[in-house]
Amino acid sequence: MTDSRNPSPYDSPELYDLLFDSLDFDVPYWVETARSAGGPVLEIGCGTGRILLPARRAGADIDGLDAAPAMIARLKDRAAAAGLVVRAETADMRAFEMGRRYSRIFCAFNGFAHCETVPDQLACLRSSLRHLEPGGAFVVHMSYPGPAYWSEPEGKAVLEHEVALAGGGKLQLWDNRRKDIVAQKQDSEVEIWELDAADRPKAVHKFSTAQRWVYRFELELLFAAAGFARWDFLGGFDGRPLRAPDDQMIAWAFSAPANGG
Numbered sequence: 001m002t003d004s005r006n007p008s009p010y011d012s013p014e015l016y017d018l019l020f021d022s023l024d025f026d027v028p029y030w031v032e033t034a035r036s037a038g039g040p041v042l043e044i045g046c047g048t049g050r051i052l053l054p055a056r057r058a059g060a061d062i063d064g065l066d067a068a069p070a071m072i073a074r075l076k077d078r079a080a081a082a083g084l085v086v087r088a089e090t091a092d093m094r095a096f097e098m099g100r101r102y103s104r105i106f107c108a109f110n111g112f113a114h115c116e117t118v119p120d121q122l123a124c125l126r127s128s129l130r131h132l133e134p135g136g137a138f139v140v141h142m143s144y145p146g147p148a149y150w151s152e153p154e155g156k157a158v159l160e161h162e163v164a165l166a167g168g169g170k171l172q173l174w175d176n177r178r179k180d181i182v183a184q185k186q187d188s189e190v191e192i193w194e195l196d197a198a199d200r201p202k203a204v205h206k207f208s209t210a211q212r213w214v215y216r217f218e219l220e221l222l223f224a225a226a227g228f229a230r231w232d233f234l235g236g237f238d239g240r241p242l243r244a245p246d247d248q249m250i251a252w253a254f255s256a257p258a259n260g261g
């Protein structure tokens with residue numbers, strides 16, 4: 001799944017949370033998706049619960065799974081600290097067995113990009129479909145890399161994200177990406193810099209990761225091959241149609257209804 005030269009960023013859930021837990025551009029959308037499901041919900045690639053915990057707090061009957069044991073352990077600690085009862089399993093989104101059917105299953109924040117081959121993508125979609133109730137929905141969010149992304153100069157780290165730390169100092173995420181436009185892939189050497197209040201480096205943490213991008217019509221074919229009955233696409237969390245390069249792609253794929261209609 002990831003390059004073996006450095007550890008995966010998902011081996012360091014505390015750093016992940018310091019960087020990303022405050023991101024909320026998508027949280028209201030997923031909380032509403034979970035709350036309005038009318039039945040149980042599963043988040044695959046749930047991480048430390050950035051979305052799952054607010055959804056649980058809002059009353060959703062939501063389970064989670066993630067391949068990284070450290071992310072699941074942190075999610076469980078956070079749930080316990082918040083007094084929330086949550087079922088979260090260490091499992092691979094390409095081959096999981098939860099022993100339960102769900103009204104909705106979702107994969108947020110580019111988690112599906114960690115399925116790097118067509119067999120991996122299909123395995124994830126088929127495992128999800130097997131866990132859906134009739135007429136249930138699988139919902140996936142993926143960035144939609146357009147020409148500006150593919151033509152970025154390479155061989156130079158990009159400051160992708162920066163957060164101020166409580167008590168002073170900051171964290172910076174620098175991403176040195178190699179892109180393969182034919183394979184629709186990005187291999188990243190990630191450095192997370194801890195800076196003190198005077199911007200002096202205190203520590204640097206190195207990771208490797210890879211992502212495979214997927215475009216609309218390819219995803220339609222994957223949904224069809226996996227056995228979904230129908231699908232819809234959005235271009236943003238405000239519900240806009242998918243039109244522009246660099247939109248956010250949110251795809252809803254539905255299992256066949258019970259009456260076969």
Ligand SMILES: C[S@@+](CC[C@H](N)C(=O)[O-])C[C@H]1O[C@@H](n2cnc3c(N)ncnc32)[C@H](O)[C@@H]1O
Nearest residue numbers: 010045046047050066067068092093109111114
């Ligand atoms: C970008 S993070 C998103 C985490 C969380 N959903 C969020 O929005 O903050 C992607 C997550 O997918 C998980 N992941 C990667 N490959 C996976 C796989 N094959 N099966 C399950 N989880 C996987 C990672 O461990 C990580 O927690």
